[in-house]
Amino acid sequence: MDLGTLGAGLGAGITVLGAGLGIGRLAAAALEALARQPEIAGDARTTMIIAAALIEGVALFSCVICMLLVVMK
Template structure:
């Protein structure tokens, strides 16, 4: 919602479409970094509480981090496509 509003505002003024796309890509990267950091911190806390299940916790953490990276990459690509349009 916020990204759509920012892109509309940036595209309404000629020449600022790339600025809106760059802002959107930055927001996507920031969100992905915060999400993966939260997952890593929670996984380390879980491993500290139950060290015997560290293998399954690490596997789940890596899978979820990869999914977040995929969504972030998709978001950045969409922003770059908007910038070139």
């Protein structure tokens, strides 16, 4: 185990923190919107999935970087 592997592991962990916070806040906001206005359920769900995919995309970028740290050392 070298420092690169340690960095990759830490990086993946911190990424998960950020992505989890982001998607959690997103889901909370969507749920509030749904509770207030149940008739927009379809629209809210689609928008939520798109936003979640964008957040996830950023998180996956950093996961790929972590993977490269391990694979290409």
